[in-house]
Amino acid sequence: MTLTKLSRLLSDLDWKEPWETGGAIAATDWAPAVDILETDKELLIKMELPGVDAKAISVNVESNVLTIKGERHLERDLKKETYHRVECSNGRFLRSFSLPSIVDGENVRANYKDGLLTLTLPKKATAKSHLVEVTAA
Numbered sequence: 001m002t003l004t005k006l007s008r009l010l011s012d013l014d015w016k017e018p019w020e021t022g023g024a025i026a027a028t029d030w031a032p033a034v035d036i037l038e039t040d041k042e043l044l045i046k047m048e049l050p051g052v053d054a055k056a057i058s059v060n061v062e063s064n065v066l067t068i069k070g071e072r073h074l075e076r077d078l079k080k081e082t083y084h085r086v087e088c089s090n091g092r093f094l095r096s097f098s099l100p101s102i103v104d105g106e107n108v109r110a111n112y113k114d115g116l117l118t119l120t121l122p123k124k125a126t127a128k129s130h131l132v133e134v135t136a137a
Helices: 003-012
Strands: 034-038 042-048 057-062 065-072 091-098 109-113 116-122
Antiparallel strands (some): 057 065, 065 091, 109 116
16 A cells, blocks of 8 residues: 555544544553443443453542553563464553433442453432322322
8 A cells, every 4th residue: 555545544534643532542552342331220331351450450530530541461471482473452551431410420339350340330319210100180
């Protein structure tokens, strides 16, 4: 591919430089997969972090932004081992999510088991859905 074709391809994409994302891309080596689901009472965020030590994970809620960061290290000594392929991501990661106003950011809970980080974000009492009984007048 020529340089001109590559430039045209990149300009056709919605390309953003790392500094346009607040540095989040530039400061990380990989981005773990995340599932976000909602129930009547809470939002659940599930992040795949196999091989990451729980002590290397940090979860912070500030100004309605949830930030999860950490690091996964390559376990083996590269000087002693001969790798033929390395496909598992390692290094630093950082994921940030803007929280909707219905989330009670003061009561977020985190659980880490078998490489899966599960964050439970309860909804505020006023945001929970409830049935309203209709009475005849």
